Amino acid sequence: MTTTILPTRNEAWGFHGTIRHHAEPGQAWHLAFTAIAAASGASPEGIRDFLDSRHGRHFADDVSSGLTAGQSPENVIAAAVDRWMGWQFGRKLSRETGIPAGLPYLTGFITHFEIMAETETQH
Secondary structure, eight states: OOOOOOOOSOSSSHHHHHHTTTSOHHHHHHHHHHHHHHHHOOOHHHHHHHHHSHHHHHHHHHHHHHHHTTOOHHHHHHHHHHHHHHOBOOHHHHHHHOOOTTOBHHHHHHHHHHHHHHHHHHO
């Protein structure tokens, strides 16, 4: 499966801006984008917008913890994807975000950004 990897629109913040303090951002972006696409099946636009968001910054914080411990970027990103796919939206977070309870964090947040991107193109 070929994954279209879109470039960041937010070099200063989000995943890209956070990860640059711990790894080469282009390589980390490519690895994260590919791993998230494989796990979620989400659109490139949804993945890019997720990674560019504050949630992407939190994802980068998760990845950075492993990098600081000396683990490889591939392993750290795979572990972060697994964690974020294992965490689920509870009722409280569902009420706050409108994302259905029970969805994995990655799926829920990326779907949110896919919907936002689709809404933008319709206006």
